[in-house]
Amino acid sequence: MKPRYHTMYAGERGFSLVEILVAMVIALIGMLVIFQSFDTFEAQKRTTTSATDAQESGLMALNAIERDVRLAGYGLFYNNQLVCNRMNVWTGTAALQVPLMPVMITDGGTGSDMIVTSYSTSAFGSLPAQLLLDTTTSAQPLQVNNATRTAGFSVSNMLLVANPTLGRNCTRLQVSGTTLAADGGSLTIATASATAAPANPPAATNLFATAPNPVASYGNSPAEPSIVINMGAFTRNQFSVVINASNRDGELQQLDMTNASATSVTLASGIVNMQAQLGVSAAATTQEINNWVNPTGTWAPTAISIADIGRVKAIRVAIVSRSSQMERTTTMSSGNVTSTCTTPVGTVNNGPCAWDDTGTTAAPQIDLSGDTNWQRYRYRVYETIIPIRNVMWQTF
Numbered sequence: 001m002k003p004r005y006h007t008m009y010a011g012e013r014g015f016s017l018v019e020i021l022v023a024m025v026i027a028l029i030g031m032l033v034i035f036q037s038f039d040t041f042e043a044q045k046r047t048t049t050s051a052t053d054a055q056e057s058g059l060m061a062l063n064a065i066e067r068d069v070r071l072a073g074y075g076l077f078y079n080n081q082l083v084c085n086r087m088n089v090w091t092g093t094a095a096l097q098v099p100l101m102p103v104m105i106t107d108g109g110t111g112s113d114m115i116v117t118s119y120s121t122s123a124f125g126s127l128p129a130q131l132l133l134d135t136t137t138s139a140q141p142l143q144v145n146n147a148t149r150t151a152g153f154s155v156s157n158m159l160l161v162a163n164p165t166l167g168r169n170c171t172r173l174q175v176s177g178t179t180l181a182a183d184g185g186s187l188t189i190a191t192a193s194a195t196a197a198p199a200n201p202p203a204a205t206n207l208f209a210t211a212p213n214p215v216a217s218y219g220n221s222p223a224e225p226s227i228v229i230n231m232g233a234f235t236r237n238q239f240s241v242v243i244n245a246s247n248r249d250g251e252l253q254q255l256d257m258t259n260a261s262a263t264s265v266t267l268a269s270g271i272v273n274m275q276a277q278l279g280v281s282a283a284a285t286t287q288e289i290n291n292w293v294n295p296t297g298t299w300a301p302t303a304i305s306i307a308d309i310g311r312v313k314a315i316r317v318a319i320v321s322r323s324s325q326m327e328r329t330t331t332m333s334s335g336n337v338t339s340t341c342t343t344p345v346g347t348v349n350n351g352p353c354a355w356d357d358t359g360t361t362a363a364p365q366i367d368l369s370g371d372t373n374w375q376r377y378r379y380r381v382y383e384t385i386i387p388i389r390n391v392m393w394q395t396f
Contacts, residue, residue, distance in 0.1 A: 054270050058321035058382040061252040061268040065317055066386050068117040068237050073102030073390030075120025075229055078128050080394045083162035084170035085306045088210040090201040092260045095210045099302055100170060101309045102388050105276045105295040110367045112241035112274040116257065122232030124152045131226040132186055136217040138173060138207035142189040144228050151187045153178055155196050158234035165224040167306065168215050171207050174199035234258050241274045248371035273320035275354050275364040284310030284396040292316060292361040313392050318354035318383040320366060330375040352381045
């Protein structure tokens, strides 16, 4: 018998092993191209997104500082002069003397600078009340003139007791109670230490006597009048950049320095550096800024004189924000973005430059080299000049 043979049509034939292997190679190449393209575009998207986040953080940080600086100095002037440049305060545990000025900048060396703004939050901050009786201790009640009915003090209001004519330290106290005279012409303000007035020291502690420059008393001489200023909540905000030691990322934080128990609040993340300078005029009576100085030497908060504080008409601030995306390679080498930046006067920055400078006004140095991977990030610098309006409005 003849064996049977099945006829196999061409359409019924399968792939050969060689064809399958070739198809697999082509498919793998296609997959590699697709994933490579996806990875490239995904990296670009992450870079763009992180750059946008850095931009928003920088703008928010700059806006928060600018808003406070524009209010700085309200309530700190009397008869066109700063009431004092040192303030005696009770921290809850000790009596201290601290510098006081509308905008105080502390130089951070190779790190970030720190900015402190001070101003009254009371509608009566610009209307000090004159002291009617000599006051020799901080526990003694303050009797002030209310003839014009402007002594609007309430319990828990912060006070500044000052004698601008004699140039004495101010003393910060807090209202624990008030008594209005029968004829309404005077107001007696109690400053006893109590729950409603935690800024006041115990009766045994005379805050006026705070070293190193104690105040014997605040007198009521018409020629050398002492005044009591209603500071309301007395805003003293500290703005600083705090760096996370683990990833070297940073935050702009705000701290209420009036409240000894306050904790810092994060205003913007991704902020890795802040630099600031004082804009000073030739004299307090002029408004034109002729120089920008770092807050060091005679311009440091602990050394600056009352006369020189009147010359500080503005500050300029540079905020450095960093993208959250660490690049695979050094983005700031080989001309990809920027390398170390050198200012016109030759200052070399390990990071971006703050602003253009001149021979007499050098821009501050920005140093990001504390992070060994600092060149693998992208940075944005936001800068502005902020006038200190409550200083410029004084005629001195």
